[in-house]
Amino acid sequence: MTIEGDEIWSYVGNKASKSWIWLALDVASRQRVGYTVGQRAQREALRLWQSLPPVYRQCAVCYTDNWKAYRGILLKTRHRIVGKGTGKTNHIDRFNNTLRQRISRLGRKTLAFSKKLENHLGAIAYFIHYYNSSLL
Template sequence: MNVLPLAKRVQIINLLVEGNSLRGTSRIAEVSINTVTKVLVTVGRACQIFHDQKIRNIKSERVQCDEIWSFVYSKEKNTAEEDRGTGVGDVWTWVGIDADTKLVISWYVGNRSAEDAYIFMKDVKRRLRNRVQLTTDGYKAYLNAVPDAFGSRIDYAQLIKLYDDNGRYKGAERRTILGKPDKKKITTAHVERQNLTMRMHMRRFARKTNAFSKKVENHCYAQAIHFVYYNFVRIHKTLRVTPAMQAGIVKEPMELIDLAQLIE
C-alpha cells in the first residue's frame, strides 16, 4: 500500500489552513483530489480528538460567543426536499472564544435552533474551570440555553445591535441578563474578529464561494484542522504567541508537522 510521505502531508495541511480549496490544493501539491480529501478526513478526525483532550479546565475571565453561517452542498432555498435533514443546506458554526487569550474554547456545527444553542453552551461550560463573564449577540436562543447550561454561575450579557429603517447600523444596546457583568467589557468584537479569521483561512466560509463543502462531515473536519492550527500553531499577531501558549496550555508552539503526525 502506498503511504503518503510526511512532507507531502504537511504541504497539503499548510495549503488547506491558508485558505486553499481542495482542488486548488490538489493542483499546487500535485496530488489527486482523493489524496487531499483523505488527508482532510484523517487529520481532521485527529484534530477533533486533540481539541477535545487539550481544551479542558480552562481558566478564563471573559468569553464571547457567536454563530457564523455557511452551507453544505447547496443553500437552504435551493435544497431538494428529499435532501433536507441529511446535512445538506444551511449550517451554522457556533464559536466560543476567550477574549483575553484569544483561545477558541468550543465550536459546534449544527443548526441555529434552541437545541443546538443548548448543546453548544453546555460544551462551553464543561471546558471552563471558573465563573466567567459571557457576552453573546441578541439571538433569542441564548436566553434559555445559557441559564440551562450554567445555572446561576454566570455573569451574562447580550450586545444587541441596532439598525435604522434603511438597515444602517446606528449603535448597540448592552443588556444584562444574569449576574453582574462589567458593562465596560460587554462586547463581541473578539469573536466577530474570529469569524473573519475563519473566512480568511477556510475557503468554505468565504462569501459567494464556489469552494463550499459537499459533505457536512468534511465541513467539520476542515474546521477541526483550522481551530487546532489557530490555537496551537499560528502565532497571534497581537499576542506574539499562540492562544494556547497565552492560556498556559502549552509552553511552545506546535508546528505543521505535529498536526500531520497526530494521526499516528
C-alpha cells in the same frame, strides 16, 4: 473569566442546506474554547454550552448578541446581551472574519463549498486546532 459567543452561517452541498458554526472565545487568551456546527436553534446553543470546559460553564461571564437561543441556555446572572457597537463581541466577530478568509469553503460566494458534512466539520476543527496552537 470572560467569553464571547457568536455564530456564523455556512452551507454544505447547496445554499439551501444551511449550517451554522457556533463559537465561544476566551477573551484573555483569544483561544476558541468551544464550538459546534448545526442549525440556528436553541438545541445548538445547548451543544455549544456543553462543549465548553467545566471551568467556563461554572465561572465565566458570557457576552453574546440578542439571539433568543442564548437566553434559554446561559445563566441570567452571567449572560450579558450586547450590541455590535459596544465592542464586547469584537474579538469573536474578528475571528469569524478570519474563518471566512482562511477557510475558502466558508466564503459567501465560493466554488469551494463542502459537499459532505464530514469534510465541513473536519476543515473547521482542523483550523480551530491550528489557530489555538498558534496562540501558545
